[in-house]
Amino acid sequence: MSFEVLATLTCKALRPLEHRRIQFIWHGGEPLLLGHEFYTKALRLQQEFKRPGQMITNSLQTNGTLVDDSWCDFFKQFGFSIGISIDGPAEIHDRNRFDAAGRGSFAKVERAIRLLQKWEIPFGLLMVLNRTSLQASPIDIFRFFLDLGVQAFAFLPARPDNVSRTGELPTTDYVSPAEYTAFMKGIFDQWYAMDDPSVQIRELNSLVSALVGGTVSICTLAGDCLGQYFHVEPQGDLYHCDKFLGDPHYCVGNVMKDTFPEIRGSDHFLTLVAEERERIQKLKKCPWFELCHGGCPHDRYIAEKYLPGYDGTCCGQSELIKYICEHVKRDAVRNEPAPTAETTWLGT
Numbered sequence: 001m002s003f004e005v006l007a008t009l010t011c012k013a014l015r016p017l018e019h020r021r022i023q024f025i026w027h028g029g030e031p032l033l034l035g036h037e038f039y040t041k042a043l044r045l046q047q048e049f050k051r052p053g054q055m056i057t058n059s060l061q062t063n064g065t066l067v068d069d070s071w072c073d074f075f076k077q078f079g080f081s082i083g084i085s086i087d088g089p090a091e092i093h094d095r096n097r098f099d100a101a102g103r104g105s106f107a108k109v110e111r112a113i114r115l116l117q118k119w120e121i122p123f124g125l126l127m128v129l130n131r132t133s134l135q136a137s138p139i140d141i142f143r144f145f146l147d148l149g150v151q152a153f154a155f156l157p158a159r160p161d162n163v164s165r166t167g168e169l170p171t172t173d174y175v176s177p178a179e180y181t182a183f184m185k186g187i188f189d190q191w192y193a194m195d196d197p198s199v200q201i202r203e204l205n206s207l208v209s210a211l212v213g214g215t216v217s218i219c220t221l222a223g224d225c226l227g228q229y230f231h232v233e234p235q236g237d238l239y240h241c242d243k244f245l246g247d248p249h250y251c252v253g254n255v256m257k258d259t260f261p262e263i264r265g266s267d268h269f270l271t272l273v274a275e276e277r278e279r280i281q282k283l284k285k286c287p288w289f290e291l292c293h294g295g296c297p298h299d300r301y302i303a304e305k306y307l308p309g310y311d312g313t314c315c316g317q318s319e320l321i322k323y324i325c326e327h328v329k330r331d332a333v334r335n336e337p338a339p340t341a342e343t344t345w346l347g348t
Helices: 004-013 031-049 069-078 092-097 104-116 138-147 178-195 200-209 260-265 267-283 298-306 319-333
Strands: 022-025 053-063 081-085 125-131 152-157 238-241 252-254
Touching: 004 022, 004 031, 022 031, 031 053, 031 069, 069 104, 081 104, 081 178, 092 104, 104 125, 138 178, 152 200, 178 200, 178 319, 200 319, 252 260, 252 267, 260 267, 267 298
Parallel strands: 022 053, 053 081, 081 125, 125 152
Antiparallel strands: 238 252
């Protein structure tokens, strides 16, 4: 991303009055390849264009191979939130993530984790679940993360490219909702039995919080994400979320010529909103809709292409939500002497 695009993006992101909280999420490729200078410029631009009362945060997702003490000093100084991509133990990770010479990167990623721990920088781990990792036991994966001394982690199912047409074979791994649910049930069993609130699993914490009427920390349960998240390409092209990259139907403009209010008011964007509202109407029949709000639009988009028999009436999370609800509700009833009029459960 050139300085011109960076500056224009920052200015236009901070200018609208309705943009009171802005999160810049630096992704890649590998974002640390840009070096300290790029992010120093980015932070200066944020301060230059920041309006009174605006809250700005910066997050960065890295493969960890370039993290060193100088980067940790930078993250600490400027309050970056860090995510590290790690695909499980070395025997799994090194099959998925290796360098140009074919050498696995697990040792470098583990070193990055130790450095972040030493510098006391908050971070979380993200594991992509694909055909290789699904062969592992959820029990072993859960213990692996705990043995690393990490208390915040998340699981992302592999998704194929967006460019294929309906009915075509996936160009990359596709972990179906049923496969993802089966794995996450195993993770939930370990996590719930542990009963340690300091261990945070993004997807599970959000679902449990939603079940008891609390707030959620994951976009896939928030609903109405169109217009709230944008992916920006190096040349300035804007997509609804990075997950839709490559599908021109979800390219909503270019930051070099469009403002965010203009994008949200454009005919193309309003068409996307109308299409999503039509899909949501079918999803409202699900008993868990008030909890999931239709789930992730991209999960449903991929299911339409690659999941035989998908009818658009479920976001793919219902079985996992039901499983978690049964455990949470049973324990709540066990711990309460009698139900109260104020007790409310979302879903059935």
